Amino acid sequence: MTRLTIIQLVVLVAGTIFAWGNFIKEFVAWRNKKSCEAGCAPGVNPFKTPCFYGALVFAIALVLHLLIIWTFNEWASGFWPWAI
Numbered sequence: 123m124t125r126l127t128i129i130q131l132v133v134l135v136a137g138t139i140f141a142w143g144n145f146i147k148e149f150v151a152w153r154n155k156k157s158c159e160a161g162c163a164p165g166v167n168p169f170k171t172p173c174f175y176g177a178l179v180f181a182i183a184l185v186l187h188l189l190i191i192w193t194f195n196e197w198a199s200g201f202w203p204w205a206i
Contacts, residue, residue: 127191134184141177148173 148168151157157164162173 130187131191134180134187138177138180138184141173141180144173145171145177 144162145168148162148171152165152168162171168174
């Protein structure tokens with residue numbers, strides 16, 4: 123993997139963990155009928171907040187990144203073994 127690919131992977135993994143961590147913190151506070159002051163929108167259903175949609179986007183981007191890398195590696199190893 124190239125340096126850029128590794129940087130992309132690290133950023134996507136860190137962003138996904140951070141986004142889902144914020145969403146889970148909001149969800150737990152919402153389920154316990156408490157206000158989460160550090161979240162995106164205190165007191166609102168967490169599935170309707172930007173944190174949830176951001177977590178989904180980061181997770182989808184991470185999955186797509188991994189699929190593209192794995193597909194390229196399989197394709198390159200069959201045609202150009204030196205390209206891996």
